[in-house]
Amino acid sequence: MCAQFDLHMEYNPKQLLILESAEKLFASHGFHATSVRDIAHEAGVNIAMISYYFGSKEKLIESIFLKRIINWKALLTETLADNSKTYIERLDSLIENFVLRIIGNPCFNLMMMRAQIQADMLVNDLIHESKKEVYEVIGTFINAGQEQGVFNKDVDVLMMVATLTGTTNHIMSTRHHFQRMSNLEHLTDSELQEYLIIHTSNHLKNLFKAILIHEA
Amino acid sequence: MCAQFDLHMEYNPKQLLILESAEKLFASHGFHATSVRDIAHEAGVNIAMISYYFGSKEKLIESIFLKRIINWKALLTETLADNSKTYIERLDSLIENFVLRIIGNPCFNLMMMRAQIQADMLVNDLIHESKKEVYEVIGTFINAGQEQGVFNKDVDVLMMVATLTGTTNHIMSTRHHFQRMSNLEHLTDSELQEYLIIHTSNHLKNLFKAILIHEA
DNA sequence: TTGATTAAATTAAATGTTTGTTTAACTTTG
DNA sequence: CAAAGTTAAACAAACATTTAATTTAATCAA
Numbered sequence: 001m002c003a004q005f006d007l008h009m010e011y012n013p014k015q016l017l018i019l020e021s022a023e024k025l026f027a028s029h030g031f032h033a034t035s036v037r038d039i040a041h042e043a044g045v046n047i048a049m050i051s052y053y054f055g056s057k058e059k060l061i062e063s064i065f066l067k068r069i070i071n072w073k074a075l076l077t078e079t080l081a082d083n084s085k086t087y088i089e090r091l092d093s094l095i096e097n098f099v100l101r102i103i104g105n106p107c108f109n110l111m112m113m114r115a116q117i118q119a120d121m122l123v124n125d126l127i128h129e130s131k132k133e134v135y136e137v138i139g140t141f142i143n144a145g146q147e148q149g150v151f152n153k154d155v156d157v158l159m160m161v162a163t164l165t166g167t168t169n170h171i172m173s174t175r176h177h178f179q180r181m182s183n184l185e186h187l188t189d190s191e192l193q194e195y196l197i198i199h200t201s202n203h204l205k206n207l208f209k210a211i212l213i214h215e216a
Numbered sequence: 217m218c219a220q221f222d223l224h225m226e227y228n229p230k231q232l233l234i235l236e237s238a239e240k241l242f243a244s245h246g247f248h249a250t251s252v253r254d255i256a257h258e259a260g261v262n263i264a265m266i267s268y269y270f271g272s273k274e275k276l277i278e279s280i281f282l283k284r285i286i287n288w289k290a291l292l293t294e295t296l297a298d299n300s301k302t303y304i305e306r307l308d309s310l311i312e313n314f315v316l317r318i319i320g321n322p323c324f325n326l327m328m329m330r331a332q333i334q335a336d337m338l339v340n341d342l343i344h345e346s347k348k349e350v351y352e353v354i355g356t357f358i359n360a361g362q363e364q365g366v367f368n369k370d371v372d373v374l375m376m377v378a379t380l381t382g383t384t385n386h387i388m389s390t391r392h393h394f395q396r397m398s399n400l401e402h403l404t405d406s407e408l409q410e411y412l413i414i415h416t417s418n419h420l421k422n423l424f425k426a427i428l429i430h431e432a
Numbered sequence: 433t434t435g436a437t438t439a440a441a442t443t444a445a446a447t448g449t450t451t452g453t454t455t456a457a458c459t460t461t462g
Numbered sequence: 463c464a465a466a467g468t469t470a471a472a473c474a475a476a477c478a479t480t481t482a483a484t485t486t487a488a489t490c491a492a
Contacts, residue, residue, distance in 0.1 A: 014467090028334070030247075030248055030330075031249075033334075035450075035452080036452060036453085037450090037451085037452090045468090046468060046470085047470095048454080048468075048469070049467085050452095051452080052467080052468085056452080056453080057452065110333050113333060113389075114246075114333060116389055116390055116393075117326050117330060117389050118245065119244050119392075120245060127393075128393050131393055132393075132397060156415075156419060158397060159387075159419040162386050162419075163379060163382075163423065165386055166379075166382035166387065167378055167379045167382040169382060170382025170385060171382065173332055173333050174332055174347070174378075177344050177347055180344070181347075181351060182374060203372060203375040203378075203379070206427060207379065210426035211422060211423060211426050214426065214430060251477065252477085252478060253476085253477080253478090261442085262442060262443055262444085263443095263444095263479090264442075264444090264480080265442070266478095267479060267480075273479090
């Protein structure tokens with residue numbers, strides 16, 4: 001007897017507690033280094049509750065991903081389709097959304113980076129599908145901007161997204177190296193987070209304007 | 217009784233076999249998901265040989281890092297100090313070195329990415345020291361170029377290195393997503409590797425010339 | 433070249449922990 | 463009073479590491 005749930009079911013407070021605790025521990029120690037006992041302890045629940053609610057440790061991490069990925073494409077599509085803004089403004093919004101999503105949610109995104117690195121993770125197909133959709137949405141936006149004569153013609157969208165994601169992921173995942181190297185050790189974690197969001201956004205905006213708009 | 221070795225000792229063929237097998241498995245499955253049994257089996261040696269030669273699984277991964285990190289700073293310093301080349305040429309060499317090192321050694325660099333993500337890895341201090349030295353070498357080079365009037369004044373070296381490392385790491389770690397999305401599934405692994413080294417280098421060269429040299 | 437000696441290398445087996453998951457009993461809730 | 467929630471205990475499998483026994487390799491006196 002066990003309470004399994006499908007994708008569209010809402011989670012009760014105890015399930016959410018388990019999901020959040022697992023996300024935190026998976027992010028800082030990795031999937032395999034985190035035992036279900038650790039998760040149960042962190043969440044303050046009995047070990048058996050995890051099997052009871054999620055079936056297995058593997059299905060638990062799948063639930064975490066599904067919970068997060070679904071809305072990302074919708075937000076992006078909405079941002080880029082907003083005709084009340086110029087292409088430059090929408091490009092800025094795109095960058096801000098990317099940076100905020102990654103640096104603002106280090107736990108989940110560290111998990112995602114790890115999963116992408118690991119070839120044998122079940123969630124990898126899910127991630128690939130998500131990446132492909134994001135790439136297509138951005139590609140459509142860039143092409144439209146090119147036709148309007150706003151963006152340069154020779155833009156490699158795949159490489160552009162790689163720089164956007166790669167740079168932001170790298171800064172997020174090495175933020176404490178960054179903090180020490182910038183002599184920002186007096187900042188709290190959330191102050192550092194805010195600092196990094198602003199600086200990374202500005203850096204990427206400059207970078208993309210330099211190749212998308214200015215003359216080569 | 218056990219044969220422990222210090223940093224400056226050379227490895228015998230069997231030890232090298234263990235190091236290479238471990239690197240491969242740690243890279244594709246992660247540190248904790250790889251058992252010493254797996255490593256022993258991959259290397260074709262008895263399980264006890266790993267404790268015998270390296271003491272423990274933890275010390276084994278440390279040996280792998282030490283074996284790789286040491287020469288990286290030297291190569292970089294040499295590249296950037298070569299006065300027979302122009303600043304632009306040296307910038308190109310810097311980028312080529314970075315890309316070649318990362319995309320050309322996916323196993324080790326996936327391990328390194330993972331270690332950076334994981335807060336509780338012992339090798340992290342080693343990595344931080346290495347990053348700091350690389351940052352200083354590049355910073356010195358950029359500053360010299362600024363004084364010669366070759367590079368623009370307002371360059372954030374930390375962000376620049378983040379884009380260099382982040383973009384390349386991201387492309388390397390998601391290279392199979394990249395392959396599927398670019399319809400390059402007919403390429404072998406080493407053909408893909410070559411393709412990615414060239415394309416990533418060119419992309420980053422364009423990117424950095426756009427912000428370092430051209431007018432804002 | 434022999435045979436003895438010794439240390440290094442190698443092995444199968446055993447050790448004691450920790451792992452994810454299940455069970456069966458118990459409590460709460462509608 | 464049944465269904466859902468919760469628990470401590472039990473489970474077998476997998477884990478890293480150690481042991482003690484055996485083989486290989488090297489050294490050296492005869």
